[in-house]
Amino acid sequence: MLDGFLRLSQPASTDGMVGLLLEVHAGLRRKHPADSASYIIALMGEGLTITTLHAGDCRLGRLTNQGSIRWLTPVHTLANAIQDLDERALRLSPDRHLLTRSFQAKRFQPPDCVIHEFDERDRGLLIASDGFWADL
Template sequence: MRAEQQRLRQDYLHAIASYCCVLVDLPQQLIHVAHIGDCLIEIQRPGGPINWLNRPHNLHSQAIWQEDVSGIQASRHLLTRSLNARRFHSPECLTTHFLTDARLLLCSDGYWYEHLHCGIDLQSVNDDASVLTMAHGEPTVELRSDCANLHEFPFSATSV
């Protein structure tokens, strides 16, 4: 990842990004996640509460999780870790079980913060609002987004 990050210097010197990469190991019923920035991963069982697997890498992540939203709107975009061309940040990695009746959601900050946390209608959010949804055993992945900021890499179970 460090070598690929260095290639960004040529074309994206001043850009920053957040990412979340997920590898679903169906035979072992595991999810392997690498993330950096403010994209979040959620596992949700039918009728159950949201179970966030990670926390955002921003200055106000503690305040957000403690339900203190005063003053966060403008400064929540200050990332403490990001993908950028100037400095390499190792992604945070985790592995967890993928329950057979659960669905997995990969969310941009506009989706998880503005839409889910603040309750703003998807058509009214100010930030990009994207969510990629996968259900255990389902052959398709659902993408809802107001911009092109999610990418799915197709592969077969035999290529893993």
């Protein structure tokens, strides 16, 4: 993925990243037919804009001035596919370990693509991978 990103002749875009994901998928599907992975890609835009592409249980969060994390991307798990859960219930659900969308060798699933606007007063951003968000 990184090699493809470095080869881009134009600024990174959502379509360009999905194209790279398709290339990577084509190369991995025969080598790793039973594997899957969660991922998040964050593209810095103009000003305080970030576009995320994600699948699985990786998340982008905003660090608030109060010291808390406000998660901006949903996870793709059975827990929140069955019903809409608040963050605490989602964190405690045993079904949060069962992914409903991921980067799978068997078939390509396009990522969720979301544009996020940030406030310059925010303390920062946090990317948490593979379910580690639940421990923060």
